[in-house]
Amino acid sequence: MTLDVLYFAWLRERIGQPRERIETDAATVRDLIADLSARDDWHAAAFADLAAVRCALDQQLADLDAPLEGVREVAFFPPMTGG
């Protein structure tokens, strides 16, 4: 499937781009992270500590075990610091 993957804050900096469109067979967010991490050192560095990674699927917060079926946009970012 085709996914738009977005990165924010220090994940964006480590990966070196704010978004990319990818082809993947990943079934869950965790599978997608494994797929991305295998692509190059920058992705691997960004996903080195999953305790510091949050995600949203089609702009709704989700956990890393969530399935990707039907999803178009995945975003990865550190814990949020609003307010």
Place this chain on the structure above:
Amino acid sequence: MSARVQTPPFDLAAELAGFGAGAGAIATFTGVVRDDTGAMAALEIEHYPGMTERALSDYGAQAAERFNLTDWRIVHRHGRLAVGEPIMMVATAARHRHAAFQAADYLMDWLKSRAPFWKREIGHDGAARWVDAKASDEDALSRW
């Protein structure tokens, strides 16, 4: 009942004009850029366009239902903000003060750790550092 994300400053008095007509109590909270170390020049706030507006609207609607609000407003800025500048505001209107205060507190707890904003401190020397999320902010959500 509205949520907005913007770069320019907001005017609290203008935001409250006509807000909460008929309510018995209006509470407001304003967050301001603070410098705890004396080394900070500004804060840079990044957000997730699209999701941010949706999340703020969802949290506002949840607060309205839970606390019987007659009106609510959230304004959150992004971009580079100097120390002392306002970052964001919430206003809540209800029949009685407890509901208005509690709803504002509830909204702040949700915005702190569930709205897609990320803060970066910019020092006087130009060095930038991402602000870590606080465990206490995460814990605060369990109150609700």
